[in-house]
Amino acid sequence: MDDRALLDGIRMIVGEKETTDxxxxxxxxxxxxxxxxxxxxxxxxxxxxxxxxxxxxxxxxxxxxxxxxxxxxxxxxxxxxxxxxxxxxxxxxxxxxxxxxxxxxxxxxxxxxxxxxxxxxxxxxxxxxGDRILRRSGARPGDLVCVTGLPGAAEAGLKGDPRFWKNLITPIPRVREGIAFAEGGATAMMDLSDGIVLSLYDLSRASGVGFSLDPALFPRIPGMPDPEATDLFLYGGGDFELIATIPEDRFPIPGVDATVIGVVTTEMAILSGGHPVPPRGYAHRWE
Missing domain, CATH: 3.30.1330.10 (PurM-like, N-terminal domain)
Structure with a gap:
């Protein structure tokens, strides 16, 4: 059992709304x-x-x-x-x-x-x-999916790449970027502490939508070959970057260095390159 499954067992006690964001x-x-x-x-x-x-x-x-x-x-x-x-x-x-x-x-x-x-x-x-708060539940079909920073960098540091040691141990809270996303018209947002794919599953549940990612758009760890670089981008944890959805006509957000990696879809599926991706990433587990 992981922490998300454990949380599902107490949602009825705390409340669905209170355990979503x-x-x-x-x-x-x-x-x-x-x-x-x-x-x-x-x-x-x-x-x-x-x-x-x-x-x-x-x-x-x-x-x-x-x-x-x-x-x-x-x-x-x-x-x-x-x-x-x-x-x-x-x-x-x-x-x-x-x-x-x-x-x-x-x-x-x-x-x-x-x-x-x-x-x-x-x-x-x-x-x-009150009119600027961003929750996980606001994503709409047709919105762009974008991320800050270089997801996967923290786990690359954990695996021994000295270029990214600081990404792992001294993450930068993206407060300025979060406020800019809110002011710029983003519809949903969360942080990436558990990795992109697990975060998208959380956003999917909260918003009732799906996501289609385009691997050609992924910012990958320099010098790392595929498929390792793509796996690290999708499933690596510990980055504390932001993932947000935003209408196409509101992107880019002034002053925010963010990369579009896909779009929000109507069907509740998480796809990368047209293929489903498993809900894998960083999670606490109890055997």
Whole structure:
């Protein structure tokens, strides 16, 4: 069983709407307050060789990425740190604070306790105008599908390509791009932490649409031969880029470096080059 299957088992408790987007949403006047939380463990989530500063940055970035995916502006981040060694706290806190400052957010506190394995829970809030929020449920047939950055780069770094080590350990939350997508007329969006294909399955479920991708359009890892490069692009996790749908007449978005990789379709199928692709990517699994 993976985390998506596990989530399906509790949707009836929490609610379908509450378990669909990257963030929970609360109306506050003419704005929405968006909230999200993530848990990271050293053995599972922090590759060997990372400094404590890099660990703090990553822990903040993965959560701020969810705020970005809603088209929102981040405000505060709280961090609960289960420490295996107390001397690590200063470096982790400094890294998280640097990441927050890079996107105009504030590291606003948290909690500390003792753990046998370093464990960090980061919780972020942000705000977005009521007519600018981007959910997973707005994609429409005929929209373009586009991505930021170079999906697959983080996993290439994990596999040992030194060119992309920083993509893996210090991801950049795409807050500026998320806001620009929202202001530019995008219809749906989420982040790419679990890979393109799994993200498209999530968008398909939320929007009731399908997707047809054109491999000729994929930005691939330079110097990597196919089919490895295409597989990494489609299924690699850990990039924290954005995938968005947008009407053709609204693309490109000014100031956003994004690549069109396909179109939204009526039939609820995920195709690449006309062939179905399996729901594969990064997922937590229980045997």
């Amino acid at each position: 990257d963030c929970s949403v609360l109306a506050v006047g003419d704005r929405f307050l968006v909230m999200t939380t993530d848990m990271l463990h050293e053995m599972t989530d922090f590759p060997a060789g990372m400094t404590d500063h890099e660990i703090g940055w990553m822990a903040a970035a993965v959560t701020l990425s969810d705020i970005a995916s809603m088209g929102a502006e981040p405000a505060d981040l709280l961090m609960a740190v289960g420490l295996d060694r107390p001397e690590r706290l200063a470096g982790i806190t400094d890294g998280a604070a640097d990441c927050c400052r890079s996107v105009g957010a504030r590291l606003a506190g948290g909690d500390i306790d003792r753990h046998t394995e370093l464990t960090i829970v980061s919780t972020a809030i942000g705000f977005v105008a």
